[in-house]
Amino acid sequence: MTKYYIYILLVTTSVFSQKTNYLLKTGDSICLESRNEVFCKAIDFYRKQKYDSCYAYSNRALMIASTNEEKDFFNCIQGYSAFINKFYKKALSNVLKISNRKNYSQVKLYLLGNIYLNQQKYDEAIESIETWIFNDKLDDKFLKKAMLHNLGLAYIHKKEYIKAKEHFNKEFTLIPLKDTLALVRAKMDLANVYYNQYLDNEAIPLFEEAYILAKLFSDIELKQYTSQNMAVVERNRKRYKESVGYYREFIKWKDSINNRDRIWELTERDKKLAVAQKQQEIAVQDEKIKRQKVQRDGLIIGSSGLLLFIGFLGLFYRKLKKKNKLITQQKEDLNVANKTKDYLFSVVSHDLRSPINTIRYQHEELKNHIDNKDLVAIKEATNAAIAVTNSTSHLLNNVLHWSLEQSNQLVFDQKEYALRPMVQHVLHDYTILVEAKSIRIESNLENALVKADKESLKIVLRNLLDNAVKYMNGAGEIKVTTGVKSETEAFISIEDTGVGIPKDRLVKINALKDLSIDKIDRSEGVGLGLILCQTLIKKNNGTLTFDSEVGKGTKITILLPSIPV
Known part of the structure; x- marks a missing residue:
């Protein structure tokens, strides 16, 4: 099995809390002292985690930065923004320009470790991460756990399984018992270590434990990866029927993620359509106000300018007629779009209500069965929920294709x-x-x-x-x-x-x-x-x-x- 789940923790939230606070304070100080609009916008976008805008403004800031503090700071936040957007070469270029001053050395090592890991430069990643761990003075178990995890991944890719196992075990000791997500990922990591050494007796129980825990957890991506792992394991064991079952589960969770994202995009599109319709109404109202003003000004001119007024009015009328024709056409197009939207909402609200209620009811039953430790009932309830989810997934695929076709976004060649x-x-x-x-x-x-x-x-x-x-x-x-x-x-x-x-x-x-x-x-x-x-x-x-x-x-x-x- 060559399936690795690369779990790379990002700096955007509580990670590197003290260093992140330092960066924000440094940015605020630079903004206050320079009163430069570009500097201030770059730090504001970084604080709000709008990394596309942060990347653009920090690039402009670097063009005018003069002090070492300014250069280190904007190279740091632009490098991190590039890393988030998966521009790894650019991120590496920025990070290597950061000085090794005390306040930036650990941030630099952290970013280098993650960038090299994503570039599959495992020796460089190991060197950066191990140096970071050796110099770490923060009492942040969550961050240290993530770095041990990444170090283990690097050693797996280098096929140094003893060292990989050593670091995954260290990571395991830092995981709280209540952190199901981290436990599942840690079990998959250790399972991959054993499986790549053909130690199936040690690996397969860990894969199975990870799969069972993921089934009880709400993270869809985790369900997807554990079911995919089980499909590969069963296929290699020549248990094809079981492998097919797990593979179908993997496809179901993968489709759920894709459909969730597509439904969100459809909702955002509908919002934009409503805004455009409102703007059109405002434009029509503004046009009416302008017409009334022109008519009033024309009457004030008097009889001496009557012929000129009639000529102007005729010209204006032709333009207005052309605009009204355009508005009428746009209104007809909007009516068709609204009817399509209403039909899609009718489908979603009508056809999804029943399966969603059924899934909710089955989850309540599943919770009761888990409390009662009734394994047979748990399996039956899970199978029923899977059947309903498959049906709902098929409906969402059709909704997606229908909406793309109606909005002329389905590629047709x-x-x-x-x-x-x-x-x-x-x-x-x-x-x-x-x-x-x-x-x-x-x-x-x-x-x-x-x-x-x-x-x-x-x-x-x-x-x-x-x-x-x-x-x-x-x-x-x-x-x-x-x-x-x-x-x-x-x-x-x-x-x-x-x-x-x-x-x-x-x-x-x-x-x-x-x-x-x-x-x-x-x-x-x-x-x-x-x-x-x-x-x-x-x-x-x-x-x-x-x-x-x-x-x-x-x-x-x-x-x-x-x-x-």
């Missing part, structure tokens, strides 16, 4: 593609999943050239295959066929032996191809995934149809423009 390798790539991703569910996938893929956007077509295929797996009653079969229907059309057919679709719902699904955003009725129970599929296929100049019979399965046919071979 139609080119000539061969159907067979594209469909084979999607089917390959489902092989392990369907085998675990006793579902067999058969494929008869004749090659055909189509003009389409490959990524949006993959999104459609994944949604349709997800539905086929989801509505399969136990074991079953999915048959995927591609070929040429005519000189101008190629087809993709997905046929399953699932539960089928009732006739009334089948009519609504096939009618989706003619719906626009303002005609969608959420009360009809049509899922966002199928709406997204119809939208993307229509954008690819194709058609999507469903044939189904309850109890006998469903056949889905995609027709796309083909190119003669």
Whole structure:
């Protein structure tokens, strides 16, 4: 296993508390004495942890800095800002310019150790960190624990496992019993030391302990890394079924992190849209005020300037008409955007309410089972929560793709593609999943050239295959066929032996191809995934149809423009 979790503690919060306070006091003193706006803004952005702005202003400050104190200070905060933004070469350049004066020596060693570790210069990192530890006079166990951790990581990469284990054990002694996050990370570190020496009997129990503790902890990234470690361990042990389970957990947590970030971006975009709409209303009001003023001034001129006034008014009217036309178009665009936003919020508020409440209820049950030490009930509650989370993750993926498509941010590039390798790539991703569910996938893929956007077509295929797996009653079969229907059309057919679709719902699904955003009725129970599929296929100049019979399965046919071979 070569999976290392590099945990590098940053200086922005309580780390280096005394030295950080010294830096802030030094910055305030420089600002007060110089009264230089650039200096003051740089230190203010550093205090507020706005490192992009701090980097820019400290760069300007270095151009005009004259004293050694000023140069050391601004090299320090610019180097740290560059480190936070992962500009490691620039960070190293700044830090090496810091003098070795008493007040800066430890800060310099700390930054050098972390920068070299990120640059994979392990000998230099070890030298800097060990010197820092030897000279450390601070009673800060949290900081010392982090530096011991980084030292252990450097020795792991150098394959000096005895020294790595020594430093991880020292780190372990500094971890409070209540600090579950640090305990999990420490166990993973020690496990990696043993595992890289092929000491599986010592390593695997530590991986398992870290995984169990992470399951009970709220940190999603920690759940992601521990489940990934277990997937690799089980794969190497040739326990493929267990490995698949852990790998699916890893994907679930990874998707949760990505979707969380995407939903946050969508919310921020909606805020900006609301601000833009308000600014537009203010602009319209300002335009009305200006028009009233012009009309009033025109009347004061009197009859002697009547002809001039009429000419001016005509010119103004034409400009105003052009602006009103632009405003009307913008209003229509905003209405479409608002309808899309309202629909997305309807999906999120309606479809997420139930699973979120279910997860909350299951967590309460899980807490009670943990208090009662009922392991069987804990496993059942966890499995139920995983199933609900998987469903919710699939919904969030569809919300993301739908929102990107509606806001024209989904990259759409139609080119000539061969159907067979594209469909084979999607089917390959489902092989392990369907085998675990006793579902067999058969494929008869004749090659055909189509003009389409490959990524949006993959999104459609994944949604349709997800539905086929989801509505399969136990074991079953999915048959995927591609070929040429005519000189101008190629087809993709997905046929399953699932539960089928009732006739009334089948009519609504096939009618989706003619719906626009303002005609969608959420009360009809049509899922966002199928709406997204119809939208993307229509954008690819194709058609999507469903044939189904309850109890006998469903056949889905995609027709796309083909190119003669």
